[in-house]
Amino acid sequence: MRQFEKPIIVSSKCIEFEPCRYNALIISSKVVENLKEYAIFRPVCPEVEIGLGIPRDPVRLVRDKENTSLLQPSTGSDLTSKMNDFSNEFLTNLKDVDGFILKNRSPSCGIKNVKRYYGLENAGAVRDGVGLFAQMVINKFPYLPLEDEGRLRNLIIRENFLTKIFTLADFRKIKIEGSFHDMIEFHTRNKLLLLAFNQEIARKMGKLLSDGKLSLDGVKNDYGKLLVHLLSKDPHVSSNINVLMHALGYFSKKLSSAEKSFFLDNLEKYREGRIPLLVNINLIKSWILRFDVEYLDKQTFFQPYPENLMQITFIYDKMG
Numbered sequence: 444m445r446q447f448e449k450p451i452i453v454s455s456k457c458i459e460f461e462p463c464r465y466n467a468l469i470i471s472s473k474v475v476e477n478l479k480e481y482a483i484f485r486p487v488c489p490e491v492e493i494g495l496g497i498p499r500d501p502v503r504l505v506r507d508k509e510n511t512s513l514l515q516p517s518t519g520s521d522l523t524s525k526m527n528d529f530s531n532e533f534l535t536n537l538k539d540v541d542g543f544i545l546k547n548r549s550p551s552c553g554i555k556n557v558k559r560y561y562g563l564e565n566a567g568a569v570r571d572g573v574g575l576f577a578q579m580v581i582n583k584f585p586y587l588p589l590e591d592e593g594r595l596r597n598l599i600i601r602e603n604f605l606t607k608i609f610t611l612a613d614f615r616k617i618k619i620e621g622s623f624h625d626m627i628e629f630h631t632r633n634k635l636l637l638l639a640f641n642q643e644i645a646r647k648m649g650k651l652l653s654d655g656k657l658s659l660d661g662v663k664n665d666y667g668k669l670l671v672h673l674l675s676k677d678p679h680v681s682s683n684i685n686v687l688m689h690a691l692g693y694f695s696k697k698l699s700s701a702e703k704s705f706f707l708d709n710l711e712k713y714r715e716g717r718i719p720l721l722v723n724i725n726l727i728k729s730w731i732l733r734f735d736v737e738y739l740d741k742q743t744f745f746q747p748y749p750e751n752l753m754q755i756t757f758i759y760d761k762m763g
């Protein structure tokens with residue numbers, strides 16, 4: 444059974460931690476609630492950190508030609524510098540972080556589609572903004588997993604996000620205390636997962652380990668950069684299918700034609716977006732156990748994050 448290192452996640456404090464929204468409410472998120480047991484959260488409320496109370500008058504993004512400001516219409520206060528200074532300092536001082544979960548549509552935390560108003564009063568708005576804190580996250584950690592709690596309700600987005608943060612957490616531990624042998628083991632058990640994300644970068648990572656040109660710290664550093672880069676994009680459906688087909692090759696001679704056609708049928712449904720990757724993974728996992736294929740059993744592709752989060756994934760979507 445795979446042991447999981449806890450990912451470190453910076454999250455908006457109003458999601459499941461404190462009722463710190465402008466109206467003193469808290470946002471519920473099943474994903475965050477259930478991740479609490481498996482992750483280390485660093486919740487933060489940027490608006491409270493810059494001195495706004497709870498409850499408080501709302502703030503909004505206001506556009507002026509090229510610039511976007513954070514203003515409080517009731518007082519006319521311009522909070523842009525305060526928010527940028529706080530965000531810069533907070534994020535600069537973050538020691539370790541594997542990903543971010545921020546509140547959607549907030550003028551401070553929203554990662555996309557935040558309303559930008561044309562003025563303070565009675566002004567129209569376009570939904571093309573990014574909250575100021577979120578923008579600083581994007582600037583400082585352009586390749587780290589970043590999602591909002593709304594997007595995480597989507598099964599595929601959630602699968603990818605969880606896969607990324609648990610892979611990064613696993614590597615973070617090795618980077619701190621691992622030997623060269625641990626690096627090789629990491630690469631070996633993640634091989635199929637890395638190939639699914641990006642074959643070209645995965646091969647560069649393998650070459651880095653076999654080259655023997657750098658010191659251990661040098662290898663860890665360069666390998667870590669490539670890993671973050673590789674995980675910065677989601678894997679293509681076709682790449683995941685290639686990995687699943689590759690796995691099928693390990694037991695195809697032992698399966699009945701009905702089992703194989705059931706599997707291929709499911710792959711097609713996955714390609715069409717009608718079922719999640721997890722369904723196919725579970726099918727392969729059942730064959731890994733049945734035929735005792737040790738190499739595949741160790742591959743993180745088939746268990747990229749804790750099993751309980753996988754089961755919860757299904758429950759959420761059934762509940763809608």
Ligand code: SF4
Nearest residue numbers: 455456457488546549
């Ligand atoms: S969205 Fe961000 S700034 Fe607004 S209440 Fe939540 S944590 Fe605070």
